[in-house]
Amino acid sequence: MAGPARFLGGQGAAEKSADFAGSSRRLLRLLRPQRLLLTAAVGLGAVSVGLTVTGPRLLGHATDLVFAGIFSRRLPAGTTKEQDVAALRAAGHGTQADLLASLHLTPGRGMDFGAIGTVLLWVAVIYALAGICGVLQARLTNLAIQRVIGELRGDVQRKISRLPTRYFDGQPRGEVLSRVTNDIDNLGQSLQQSASQIVASGLTILGVLAMMFWISWLLALIALVTVPLSVVVATRVGRLAQPQFVAQWKVTGRLNAHVEEMYTGHTLVRAFGRQEESAQAFREYNEQLYAASWRAQSISGFMQPAMMFIGNLNYVLVAVIGGLRVASxxxxxxxxxxxxQYSRQFSQPLSQAASMANLLQSGVASAERVFDLLDTAEQEPDPPAPARPERLRGRVAFEHVAFRYKPDKPLIEDLSLVAEPGHTIAIVGPTGAGKTTLINLLLRFYDVTSGRITLDGVDIAAMTRDGLRAQIGMVLQDTWLFGGTIAENIAYGAEGATREQVVAAARAAHVDRFVRTLPAGYDTVLDDEGTGVSGGEKQLITIARAFLVEPLILVLDEATSSVDTRTEVLIQQAMSTLRAGRTAFVIAHRLSTIRDADTILVMEHGAIVEQGDHAGLLAADGPYARLYRSQFAEAAVEI
Known part of the structure; x- marks a missing residue:
């Protein structure tokens, strides 16, 4: 959704469910470069699990020693176990005889505390070693995951730098930010919390299963009866929960887009009294997010109780049949x-895996949104053997250029013009005539549909974008400052500029006069909103930035719209000096600011309908003259 649809809380189309299997495989491919770390982690996990599953067997042996000690104390000394078993059978106590026969004891000896202590000491050592291996395994796993997430962030950043301007023009900024920040963070947290647990759980299941079959194949088969039921429950719940997690993170992106939009435009929201509408749209998005999150967590939260119930069934079956086997x-x-204990350990990993399922599903849903960004079509790459003008002079030619933002809606058709070196080309016309589009094409923010644009005889499509844009300085109507000092903002486009050069550019753009009044001067820190300076002062800083770059071609898009009349006159004089020897394109609505332009182009509906100098166009009494008179008529009416 965009613009008014978002503001009014409009609904998007129903989202398709995520490709859980495909996205999971792609995540595994991302982990492949860390296979050495992960292999070491799995090895440590296997050692930890092997030691852990040995513990219950030793504790069972200690229990047998205690139980044998109790029985042997009650038996008369001087006899053998076989004699006592035979005596019990002769007395008709067959069950007790079977129980006594299964014990290793010496009648009359009593409790062997030395043997019991030795067993318990080994158990303590084994569990301590298992804990150390488990900690190392978790650290290695988390290290591998954080490396993958760090590389993924780098991939996303590099991807963003390769995306065309068209992508950002069609995406809410909050939605893009949500994918870059929220989704990657959620993916990292999900993997970090679940990966170690999943590895440990898988190894524990294998180790415990081996020990269970070693003790009793019959009880092991009984314990496995509940596994298919666990798999069915986990699969069904996962399929129901996954679409809800997808919806949750998509709505999160839309909510972030709305918040970012309303925050950056909060002054206008208040000025037009739209706080309630903005709050209502937020409530609707918030309700959608609440509903999607509630459904996702509720469905996935059902999994762990269900697995615990199945585990309890398993426990009851093992306890009853195991008691009968002891009696026999x-x-x-x-x-x-x-x-x-093994049956508990066997069901516990299944329950843990179930509890991790919601984290994994949420993480995969976020991963799919990140992958969607990474799979977005990129701008055409620069040519492998880029061209460059033999001599840079600044001659720009549009040759039969056609362009359309949408295939079915032509904007510019068969436009041709030439800007000679050192000339100033002013472009005027009504809103939507295509003035800014010409600048976007010149800078290759968009590529022409047909025709070509040349710089000193070389097609700009054959040049690298960086090489082309390095020759162009641009001042926009919408100012942009980043968090940093005023000096750093001025020097943004000129790497390695000295303080003297920064101050000289500031003086030329009449920035120096107000910077000197600030307590920290050029070291005054601005935030990304430019808080602390006025709108006109922000625009002056961006003009000083263009002065410092000293470009071959200068582009001014309503560059003096936010300054007062006196400052505008001063800037025009300074720009006359700056434009000397440079090709300049000036987009202006106030026609009084372009009287001294070498050529004035009048555009309507993507075509040049008139061109000439100021005096000649007024004498021709055409579209330019009508525009000029209408501005002065409006001014007279206002007066």
Whole structure:
């Protein structure tokens, strides 16, 4: 959505669900350069899991030692275990006899505290080593992920520098910012929080499963009965939640676009009394975001309780059948204790993976938005063997140029003009006539549909964009300053400029007179909104920036629209000096500012309908004369 549709809270078309599998594969390809780190992390994870799954087996052995000690204390000394088992069977206590037969004990000996202590000490050492390996594994995994996210940010930044102006003209700034900041941050957090856990969970499942089959293949098969149910639940919930996460981040981008638009234009919003409409649009976007987020979190939040319920079913089955196996003497009580711990460890990774699913789905939804930006068609690359004029003089020629922003709506048709070196070309005409479009074509912000534009006989399409734009200085009606000092803003286009050169350009543009009144002078820090200086002063700073560059071609697009009449006269005089020996294109609405132009072009509907100097055009009594008279008539009416 753009402009009024966003402001009035209009709805966009229904969004398609994300390609979860395709985006996930692309994420894995991004991780490929970090495969050494990830391999080391997986190796440490495997060691950690191997040590961790050994712990319950040893604890089960300690339980058997305790249980055997209790039984042996009750048995008479001097007999053997086999004699006591036979006596129990003869007395009709077959279950107790089976239980006693499964134990390793010496009748009458009692508790072997030394053996129990040794086992517990080994358990402590094993768990400590497992913890150290787990910490190292998590650090390596996070290091790899942060490197990938850092490279992804760099890819996005480089991509933005290669995108055509057309893309930014058609996208809300808040939407682009949301993809560059919110979506990449969310992707990084999702991967960081889930990757280590997923690796550990996968290895834990394999290790625990091996130990379960080692203890009892029957109980292991019973424990696996619930796995298909877990997979079905996870798959179904994931498919339902993923479109909601996609919607959540798309609405987040639209909300950010609205907030950014209303914040940058807050003065006009207040001036026109549109606060309530702006707040209403925000509420609508906020409600959409709330609804999408609530649905996404609610659906994905169902997964963990469902997995815990399935895990409890598994626990009940193992406990009941395991108790029966102990009673029959097929297993020791320590084996069952260890198996119950393993069954818990087996279901826990499944629950953790389920809890990570919402993070992964959210991260993949953000990744898809970033990939969409990275897949956007770029501007045509510079030619491999760029041309350059043999001698730069500043002669610009438009030869039968045609251009249209939309294929079905022509704007400029068969336009030809020549700007000789050192001449000033003024371009006038009504709004929408194509004046600024000519400048966009000259700077190659857009490429011509047909025809060509040459600089000193060389087609600018055969030059590099940087090489072309290095010869052009531009002052726009909309001023742009960045966060930094006034001196840094003036020197923006001239790398390595000295303070003396900055001050000289400031004096030429009449910036020096008001900068001297500021407490920090040229070291006064401005924010990106230029707070602390007026609109006219901001425009003077941008004009000083153009003075310092000393370009071959000068482009002025209503460059004095925000200054007072006296300052405008001074700037016109300074610009006359600046334009000497340079080709200049001046777009102006106030015709009084272009009387001294060498050639005045009058444009209507993308075509030049009249050209000449000021006096000749007035004498011709054509479109220019009508424009000129209408301005003075308006001024008289106002007076």
């Amino acid at each position: 003497g097929a297993l020791t009580i320590g084996d069952v204790q260890a198996f119950i």
